[in-house]
Amino acid sequence: xxxxLEVRDLHVEFRTRDGxxxxxxxxxxxxxxxxxLAVLGESGSGKSxxxxxxxxxxxxxxxxxxxxQVLFQGRDLxxxxxxxxxxxxxxxxxxxxxxxxxxxxxxxxxxxxxxxxFQVHEGMSRKDARVKAVELMDRVRIPAAKERVxxxxxxxxxxxxxxxxxxxxxxxEPDLIIADEPTTALDVTVQAQVMDLLAELQREFTxxxxxxxxxxxxxxxxxxxxxxxxxxxIVETAPVHELYKRPAHPYTRGLLDxxxxxxxxxxxxxxxxxxxxxxxxxxxxxxxxPRCPRAQDVCVTDRPPLFPVTENDGTELPGRxxxxxxxxxxxNAS
Amino acid sequence: xPPEATExxxxxxxxLEVRDLAKLYPLTRGVVFRRKIGAVRxxxxxxxxxxxxxxxxxxxxSGCGKSTLAKMLVHLERPTSGRILYKGEDITRLSGxxxxxxxxxxxxxFQDPYTSLNPRMTVGDIVGEPFDIHPExxxxxxxxxxxxxxxxxxxxxPEYIxxxxxxxxxxxxxxxxIARGLALNPEIIICDEPVSALDVSVQAQVVNLLxxxxxEFGLSYVFIAHDLSVVRHISDRVGVMYLGRFxxxxxxxQIYDYPTHxxxxxxxSAVPVPDPEAREGRERIILAGDVPSPANPPxxxxxxxxxxxxQDKCAQEVPQLVVPAGFRHAEGPVVxxxxxxxxxxxxxxxxEPASAE
Numbered sequence: 114x115x116x117x118l119e120v121r122d123l124h125v126e127f128r129t130r131d132g133x134x135x136x137x138x139x140x141x142x143x144x145x146x147x148x149x150l151a152v153l154g155e156s157g158s159g160k161s162x163x164x165x166x167x168x169x170x171x172x173x174x175x176x177x178x179x180x181x182q183v184l185f186q187g188r189d190l191x192x193x194x195x196x197x198x199x200x201x202x203x204x205x206x207x208x209x210x211x212x213x214x215x216x217x218x219x220x221x222x223x224x225x226x227x228x229x230x231f232q233v234h235e236g237m238s239r240k241d242a243r244v245k246a247v248e249l250m251d252r253v254r255i256p257a258a259k260e261r262v263x264x265x266x267x268x269x270x271x272x273x274x275x276x277x278x279x280x281x282x283x284x285x286e287p288d289l290i291i292a293d294e295p296t297t298a299l300d301v302t303v304q305a306q307v308m309d310l311l312a313e314l315q316r317e318f319t320x321x322x323x324x325x326x327x328x329x330x331x332x333x334x335x336x337x338x339x340x341x342x343x344x345x346x347i348v349e350t351a352p353v354h355e356l357y358k359r360p361a362h363p364y365t366r367g368l369l370d371x372x373x374x375x376x377x378x379x380x381x382x383x384x385x386x387x388x389x390x391x392x393x394x395x396x397x398x399x400x401x402x403p404r405c406p407r408a409q410d411v412c413v414t415d416r417p418p419l420f421p422v423t424e425n426d427g428t429e430l431p432g433r434x435x436x437x438x439x440x441x442x443x444x445n446a447s
Numbered sequence: 448x449p450p451e452a453t454e455x456x457x458x459x460x461x462x463l464e465v466r467d468l469a470k471l472y473p474l475t476r477g478v479v480f481r482r483k484i485g486a487v488r489x490x491x492x493x494x495x496x497x498x499x500x501x502x503x504x505x506x507x508x509s510g511c512g513k514s515t516l517a518k519m520l521v522h523l524e525r526p527t528s529g530r531i532l533y534k535g536e537d538i539t540r541l542s543g544x545x546x547x548x549x550x551x552x553x554x555x556x557f558q559d560p561y562t563s564l565n566p567r568m569t570v571g572d573i574v575g576e577p578f579d580i581h582p583e584x585x586x587x588x589x590x591x592x593x594x595x596x597x598x599x600x601x602x603x604x605p606e607y608i609x610x611x612x613x614x615x616x617x618x619x620x621x622x623x624x625i626a627r628g629l630a631l632n633p634e635i636i637i638c639d640e641p642v643s644a645l646d647v648s649v650q651a652q653v654v655n656l657l658x659x660x661x662x663e664f665g666l667s668y669v670f671i672a673h674d675l676s677v678v679r680h681i682s683d684r685v686g687v688m689y690l691g692r693f694x695x696x697x698x699x700x701q702i703y704d705y706p707t708h709x710x711x712x713x714x715x716s717a718v719p720v721p722d723p724e725a726r727e728g729r730e731r732i733i734l735a736g737d738v739p740s741p742a743n744p745p746x747x748x749x750x751x752x753x754x755x756x757x758q759d760k761c762a763q764e765v766p767q768l769v770v771p772a773g774f775r776h777a778e779g780p781v782v783x784x785x786x787x788x789x790x791x792x793x794x795x796x797x798x799e800p801a802s803a804e
Contacts, residue, residue: 155647155648156617156646270737271509272737273737300508300509300673301508301675301714301717302713302714302717303508303737304717304719305717305719305731305733306734309733327647328719329647329721330718330720330721333719333720333722334720357721367648368647368648371648371650371651372676372721373654373677373680373681374676378679378680381655381658382655382680384648384651384652385651386652388616388619388649389646389648
C-alpha cells in the first residue's frame, strides 16, 4: 500500500520557563488509504502532540517542530507556507477531537458551523451551505436533521455532538482523518455507535484513519495496525492481532496485563511500577528502563532503536518492530 | 481461578441498608415567584444492602444517578424520600452530633484527584483535616505521626507531608484522596469513579491498593464506575443502574455471565474487548438513541424506549426488581433480581465469558 501519510523522524519540543520538554523524539509512522492506524499511549506519551504537528495546529510557541518530515501525498507539509497549509487542513485532512462540547462554538447553530466549511473552502452561498449541512447530519445519522440544523451545540447529547464533529470532519471528503480519543468522553453504549459510524464512513470513502487512544479495547475493535508510544517514541509497531497475542516490548505487555480479566479475578492486578517519565528529564538509555522488569545494564546505557521483529528462525514478521534490547525474549514469553 | 474467589467472600450482616431511596431535584421557572414545574428524578426508589467486608459495584452510564446515590450515602445530599440504615439504625434524618458520629464511619473517595484536593493546602493538612473535625481520633500532638502513617499505608513517601498537590502525579493524588478517606478509620468507603481519571498502568496500582486496604482494615466498599471490567475485578456483587433505578443486581458472575436484563446485556456487549480474537465470535447489541431525560422519564419500564423487546406491557407496568417469574423455579446463576417483564437468559454461545482464554 502506498502511504497516504508518512511521518519521518519527527521531533517536537516545548520550550517552557522551567526547561525544554521533549514531547516527540523521532517518531516515524505511515498510514495508507483505507487503512486504520491506532496510536496507543498514556498521557504524556506524545501521541496527541504528534497529531497536532501533522495537522499543523501545534501551539507555537511554546511548541516547536525541531526535525523530521510529514509527507502527505508526497509533499512535505512542514515546508509549506501557512496559507498552503490551511488549504490542506480541512479539505484534505481533518481532525476529530475528544471533547465535542468545547470544540464546537456555543453561540452558533450547528448548521452554521457545518455550513461554514463549505462557505470558506468552496465559496458556497449560505443557503447552499445550509442544504449541505443537513445532508451531512443525515449522513452521520442525526435523527430529524432538518429540524435540528438550527439547534445549538448544548441542545445535543454527547453522542450527537460527537456525530456533528464527525460530520464536520467529513464535510469536504478528506483523504485522512485523525481522531484524537473520539469516544473517551462517551458512554459505553454510545461509544459503540460512534465507533461503528466512523468505521463505516471510513470504508465508504476509503479514507486513512489515525486513531489516537489510550483504550486497548477500542483499538482492538477497529485498527489494522498499532503503534505504541512511550515518552515521545514508538516502542512497538505491529498488526493488531499480533500485538495482543505476542507483544515484543515489556511496556506493551505491561499495558495488556494491567487490564482486569475474568480469569484473574481475586488476584492482584499486574501493575507497571513507577510513573511515566518527566519529559524534561527522560531517563538515559531505554526510557522505560526504570519501570521495566527486564532491565539490564545495557538498557541504562544504550538506547534501543526500533529493531525489526522476526520469528526465532529469522522469518520476517511484516509490520512488526520493537524498541527493546530483549525483544526476542519478550516475544518468546508469550 | 481458585474456587473461593468466585464465592462472594463476605457473609456478614448488612452494615448499610438502603430502602426506597429517592432524590428529586425540583425544576423551577421564574425568578421572584419560583414555581415548581417538575422534577428531575435523579435517583428513584433504590434499595440494596451492603454487607460487612463486601464490595458492591454500581455501574451505569452518565446520568443514571450513580453519583447522586453516592452523595446521599455520605450525606452530601439529603434524600427526598426513603431510608438509609447504618447497622440497623436509621441515619437518614440525623443532624448535629449524631450525624457527625455516623459520618466518621462512612467516608468517600472522589473521582477527580485534580479538583478534590485543595491546591493551597499541603498533603499533611489535607490528610489531617478530618482530625480537626473529629479530634477524638487522633490527639493533637500525635497527628503528624498519624498522617505519616497514613501516607505510608497508601504507598506514598511519608516525607512528602509538606508538599502540595500539584507536585504529585494523578495516581499519587488519588492515593492522597484515599489516605484522607482512611484517616478516621471508617467502616465504609464510597468510591465514586476512583480510577476513571487515571492512566491504565496507574489504574491497576490504585485498584490493587484499594483491595489491599480492604483486606487490611475490613472495609466495605460501594464502588461506582463506568468501566465494567474494573468493577467486575473488584466487586463481590454488582448493581446495574439505568435512569435512577436498578435494572439488575446480583453477584459478579450472575451479572456478567448470566445477565437477564436487556440493558445489562446490551451494555456488556458494547464494551470493547481488548482481544481481537474474542471480539470476532461475539455478537454485539448496539442500542439505538440516547438515555432519555430524567426530568421526563418514560412510563412503565424506563428502558423501554431503547429496548428491542419492549411491548405494551412495558409502557404500562413498572417492572419490579425481583427474580423474574420465568426463573422462579429455575436454579443456578440466572436466578437473581432483574427488573424486566421479559427477562431472558442469553443464548449460551453469547454468554461465554468474552475475554477468558
